[in-house]
Amino acid sequence: MQKQTDVLIIGGGFGGVAAAQKLSKKGVSVTLVDRKNYFEVTFAVLRNVAAPKTLGNTPRKRYRDFIDGTFIQGSIKSMNDKEVKLDNGESIRFKRAIISSGSRYPTLSLAKSNAAFDYTERNQEIVANHTLLASAKSVLVIGGGTVGVEFAGEIASAFPDKDITLAHSTDTLLDHMKPKAQRKALEQLTARKVKVKFNRRFTKDGNVYRCSKSNESLQVDIAYTCVGMVPNTEFLNAELSDVLDNKGLVKVDPFMNVVGYDNLYALGDCADLDNHKHGYIASVQGTMLADLLLKSAKGKKGSAYKTPPFAIITPTGTDSGVAQMPFGVTTMKFFVNMKQKDMGISNMYKIYGSEPNKLI
Numbered sequence: 001m002q003k004q005t006d007v008l009i010i011g012g013g014f015g016g017v018a019a020a021q022k023l024s025k026k027g028v029s030v031t032l033v034d035r036k037n038y039f040e041v042t043f044a045v046l047r048n049v050a051a052p053k054t055l056g057n058t059p060r061k062r063y064r065d066f067i068d069g070t071f072i073q074g075s076i077k078s079m080n081d082k083e084v085k086l087d088n089g090e091s092i093r094f095k096r097a098i099i100s101s102g103s104r105y106p107t108l109s110l111a112k113s114n115a116a117f118d119y120t121e122r123n124q125e126i127v128a129n130h131t132l133l134a135s136a137k138s139v140l141v142i143g144g145g146t147v148g149v150e151f152a153g154e155i156a157s158a159f160p161d162k163d164i165t166l167a168h169s170t171d172t173l174l175d176h177m178k179p180k181a182q183r184k185a186l187e188q189l190t191a192r193k194v195k196v197k198f199n200r201r202f203t204k205d206g207n208v209y210r211c212s213k214s215n216e217s218l219q220v221d222i223a224y225t226c227v228g229m230v231p232n233t234e235f236l237n238a239e240l241s242d243v244l245d246n247k248g249l250v251k252v253d254p255f256m257n258v259v260g261y262d263n264l265y266a267l268g269d270c271a272d273l274d275n276h277k278h279g280y281i282a283s284v285q286g287t288m289l290a291d292l293l294l295k296s297a298k299g300k301k302g303s304a305y306k307t308p309p310f311a312i313i314t315p316t317g318t319d320s321g322v323a324q325m326p327f328g329v330t331t332m333k334f335f336v337n338m339k340q341k342d343m344g345i346s347n348m349y350k351i352y353g354s355e356p357n358k359l360i
């Protein structure tokens with residue numbers, strides 16, 4: 001028999017889980033589909049790899065242990081405005097669908113796994129990545145955005161004796177942040193003896209990394225390239241390619257409605273909703289979209305989405321970091337700790353009406 005649901009949610013990341021929880025708590029029949037069988041707080045992964053004992057498996061939790069609606073593990077291969085097809089050949093019909101398939105990070109697959117779709121396998125993958133890192137004496141981190149800065153800081157904090165180089169293509173770290181945040185991050189990393197090299201573009205050439213800008217070459221035991229996210233929207237190519245823009249993002253109106261389709265919605269990293277791609281924002285969007293759907297069921301129209309005030313907090317190790325708050329940039333522990341303390345894990349599970357697994 002073909003499966004059916006009122007609301008199908010494609011992807012159980014920050015946005016999808018927020019929408020699923022809010023709708024199912026209000027009695028809507030919701031089915032969440034994800035290729036993984038666990039939710040993961042991405043924010044915590046870099047520290048998890050650098051120092052796995054600090055957070056253990058607490059960033060991850062199996063959907064079946066906290067999701068209120070129906071969960072189906074499977075990868076969506078294609079969809080139209082009535083049904084999705086899964087990789088196992090099954091299909092699910094829906095009245096409405098929320099596309100929250102997020103993004104991947106192809107150059108650094110440890111950040112968002114592209115292979116470990118099972119909870120236990122992912123826990124093992126984190127430890128395996130840690131073992132590789134631990135055995136390296138010299139480390140090159142390519143890319144001085146949030147991910148590269150954070151990873152360099154976490155590695156330096158966990159392994160103060162490693163020889164760590166952070167190479168960035170422009171002349172400031174954290175290009176999207178304010179100048180004070182850029183300066184503070186540089187000071188903090190330098191204090192941890194991370195060698196920061198600006199205006200460098202390193203690529204692998206046999207056993208060495210060569211910079212096309214400076215002609216310099218580096219031989220390192222391990223390198224991590226931390227550049228660029230890609231939206232997970234390929235499954236729309238076959239039947240709904242008209243909803244994608246030239247970056248592969250789903251085109252939506254300010255009510256998160258997919259342009260041209262009354263019963264399709266999109267949010268989070270895969271949608272062209274706003275320029276800021278953050279898990280916290282995706283979760284706000286998920287809750288807001290659930291509210292809009294609940295209101296529309298009562299014949300009411302909710303308000304258009306506006307980017308909420310938000311903080312960008314970039315730890316540079318376990319006891320330092322910069323926080324760009326709506327009021328300005330600070331390195332005060334009170335603000336940095338909003339993420340630093342447990343990398344936002346408790347806070348995210350609280351939003352979903354749950355709590356992290358116990359640290360063992």
Ligand SMILES: Cc1cc2nc3c(=O)[nH]c(=O)nc-3n(C[C@H](O)[C@H](O)[C@H](O)COP(=O)(O)OP(=O)(O)OC[C@H]3O[C@@H](n4cnc5c(N)ncnc54)[C@H](O)[C@@H]3O)c2cc1C
Nearest residue numbers: 011013014015035042075076101102103268269278279280
């Ligand atoms: C290392 C790192 C650190 C970060 N730190 C922060 C931070 O501190 N604060 C912050 O706010 N943001 C942070 N971000 C950004 C944040 O992780 C993303 O913005 C967030 O993951 C987007 O949430 P989402 O719900 O849109 O999608 P995602 O979290 O990407 O979730 C999408 C889900 O869809 C599933 N999926 C995809 N395609 C399919 C398919 N075809 N079939 C079935 N399932 C599918 C995936 O398995 C995944 O579970 C960080 C990102 C990285 C990489």
